[in-house]
Amino acid sequence: MPLKLEGIRFAYPGREVLKGVETEVDDGEIRVVFGPNGSGKSTLLKIVAGLLTPHDGRVVVGDRDVTHLPPERRNVGYVPQDPSLFPHLTVEENIRYSERHGRGGEELFERLVDMLDLEDHLDLKPSELSGGYATRVALARALFSEPEVVLLDEPLSDVDLAAKAEIVPEMREVLKDFGAPTLYVTHDPWEAERMGDTFEVMVNGRTVRVSDVEEALEVLRTGGAEVARG
Amino acid sequence: MKVDRGLLVESLFPPLFFLLVVWPLVALVLDVRPSGIIKAIGDPYFWSAVVNSVLCAAAAALMGVAMAIGFGYYHLFKRRSPLYRVADFLNDLPIALPHTVAGLALLLAFGRKYFWWLGENGLAFTLVAVVLAMFFVSYPLAARTVQAAVEELGTDLVDVARTLGDEPGEAYLRVVVPAIKEGLLGGALLSFSRSLSEFAAVIMFGGNVPGKTQVLASYVFARVEAGDFDVAVAASVFCMILAVSVIALVRSLSGEFTRAAETGGDTVRVSG
Numbered sequence: 001m002p003l004k005l006e007g008i009r010f011a012y013p014g015r016e017v018l019k020g021v022e023t024e025v026d027d028g029e030i031r032v033v034f035g036p037n038g039s040g041k042s043t044l045l046k047i048v049a050g051l052l053t054p055h056d057g058r059v060v061v062g063d064r065d066v067t068h069l070p071p072e073r074r075n076v077g078y079v080p081q082d083p084s085l086f087p088h089l090t091v092e093e094n095i096r097y098s099e100r101h102g103r104g105g106e107e108l109f110e111r112l113v114d115m116l117d118l119e120d121h122l123d124l125k126p127s128e129l130s131g132g133y134a135t136r137v138a139l140a141r142a143l144f145s146e147p148e149v150v151l152l153d154e155p156l157s158d159v160d161l162a163a164k165a166e167i168v169p170e171m172r173e174v175l176k177d178f179g180a181p182t183l184y185v186t187h188d189p190w191e192a193e194r195m196g197d198t199f200e201v202m203v204n205g206r207t208v209r210v211s212d213v214e215e216a217l218e219v220l221r222t223g224g225a226e227v228a229r230g
Numbered sequence: 231m232k233v234d235r236g237l238l239v240e241s242l243f244p245p246l247f248f249l250l251v252v253w254p255l256v257a258l259v260l261d262v263r264p265s266g267i268i269k270a271i272g273d274p275y276f277w278s279a280v281v282n283s284v285l286c287a288a289a290a291a292l293m294g295v296a297m298a299i300g301f302g303y304y305h306l307f308k309r310r311s312p313l314y315r316v317a318d319f320l321n322d323l324p325i326a327l328p329h330t331v332a333g334l335a336l337l338l339a340f341g342r343k344y345f346w347w348l349g350e351n352g353l354a355f356t357l358v359a360v361v362l363a364m365f366f367v368s369y370p371l372a373a374r375t376v377q378a379a380v381e382e383l384g385t386d387l388v389d390v391a392r393t394l395g396d397e398p399g400e401a402y403l404r405v406v407v408p409a410i411k412e413g414l415l416g417g418a419l420l421s422f423s424r425s426l427s428e429f430a431a432v433i434m435f436g437g438n439v440p441g442k443t444q445v446l447a448s449y450v451f452a453r454v455e456a457g458d459f460d461v462a463v464a465a466s467v468f469c470m471i472l473a474v475s476v477i478a479l480v481r482s483l484s485g486e487f488t489r490a491a492e493t494g495g496d497t498v499r500v501s502g
């Protein structure tokens with residue numbers, strides 16, 4: 001079910017961060033979101049997840065307006081900027097966390113473990129994982145909950161280049177196979193190029209659609225001067 | 231000649247520290263007499279004071295941590311609520327409030343006036359009163375420890391748990407509480423040690439009945455009053471050993487934190 005954001009506005013005390021974000025992401029589409037530090041990318045994902053409530057605007061999934069639903073009633077898969085695995089649970093328990101809320105299932109579990117190559121890690125604790133595997137587990141945990149929307153906030157920022165080269169195609173395949181609309185925040189053009197279907201840049205509290213990574217970098221370089229005026 | 235203020239600070243600290251902090255403890259140890267130790271060991275009231283101190287402090291610490299877990303929930307999810315603000319403010323109160331006042335307040339609140347139906351003096355002058363007095367003065371320490379641990383943990387874990395279907399309370403109990411278990415243990419030990427040391431509130435509300443509600447702190451007081459100085463000193467040194475052990479345990483638990491602070495401090499060492 002497509003994700004639609006309509007006129008999203010949000011301010012932290014004394015600081016307006018989002019000034020009317022408009023965008024639409026289709027089923028199975030991976031939308032890469034670029035933007036300078038502090039431009040509000042994480043804030044936007046938290047609004048979609050229901051962790052923050054926008055001061056104005058609507059979050060619509062399919063034809064359901066979820067703007068005022070709490071996160072536990074939204075069905076959103078969220079990987080925050082830090083993988084944030086539950087430290088006291090094993091990898092398997094982390095992945096199956098949403099099981100008690102009736103989400104997931106054996107078949108999905110097997111598929112995720114298989115696709116993300118986690119068989120040998122299931123009994124480990126998060127502290128025993130490398131950055132790359134922590135990210136895989138965080139992704140598996142999010143997807144196991146059968147989300148209608150997937151939100152990934154710089155999921156590979158702690159992962160070294162070699163591991164990235166391995167994970168990116170894998171992740172893309174899993175997300176494509178999964179088929180939910182995905183917002184993927186990153187600062188890394190290399191990663192964006194290989195991960196994204198469509199691209200967007202956050203400038204001046206709004207998002208600007210661009211056709212490719214090159215154009216995104218151009219918008220970033222000029223600070224979105226011309227687009228913001230238009 | 232120009233006075234080196236840094237050097238002045240550095241050279242003033244050691245003598246003052248030894249005189250005002252270390253010397254009293256040393257003086258206490260120097261005064262230990264075998265006769266005092268033997269009399270204390272042979273005194274059943276000493277042993278009942280030890281048992282009362284340890285058990286009541288343990289009960290107060292457990293209560294303190296349980297309450298602190300509740301406070302932590304409010305810190306995480308209801309920080310703007312008036313209840314949280316009041317609770318947060320009151321956590322600093324026992325620092326400034328004379329503990330005799332705390333004891334008197336407890337006596338009035340849980341004594342004959344409102345709790346006559348529980349007994350002649352309400353809850354006053356029972357072991358329950360001792361526990362409540364210890365709890366009143368030590369709970370804020372547990373609450374502060376849990377608050378710091380929750381703050382340190384950040385919101386990401388809870389955020390993820392919420393998106394996975396947990397309501398706030400579920401996310402708190404399933405994720406936050408297990409993730410801060412060191413903080414909980416630290417809070418328990420701190421409030422245990424604070425409870426061991428409490429005298430004024432305990433004596434006002436719990437009384438000082440030998441063999442019944444007397445704790446180590448009041449036992450020492452009673453022995454001094456009775457002129458049994460050698461027993462008082464022996465019991466005091468026992469308290470000191472107990473306190474040092476508990477504090478050492480607290481420190482070793484927060485060892486990682488302390489070690490990080492130490493290595494940080496080492497990088498700006500003053501050359502001699």
Ligand SMILES: Nc1ncnc2c1ncn2[C@@H]1O[C@H](COP(=O)(O)OP(=O)(O)OP(=O)(O)O)[C@@H](O)[C@H]1O
Pocket residue numbers: 012013015017035036037038039040041042043044
């Ligand atoms: N809890 C908060 N309270 C107040 N201000 C905040 C809070 N969280 C973020 N901000 C501010 O809001 C702005 C947007 O933050 P956000 O984290 O959404 O940016 P970002 O685009 O994700 O940045 P980065 O690329 O560094 O992750 C920043 O200026 C930040 O300082």
Ligand SMILES: [Mg+2]
Pocket residue numbers: 041042043081153
């Ligand atoms: Mg961010």
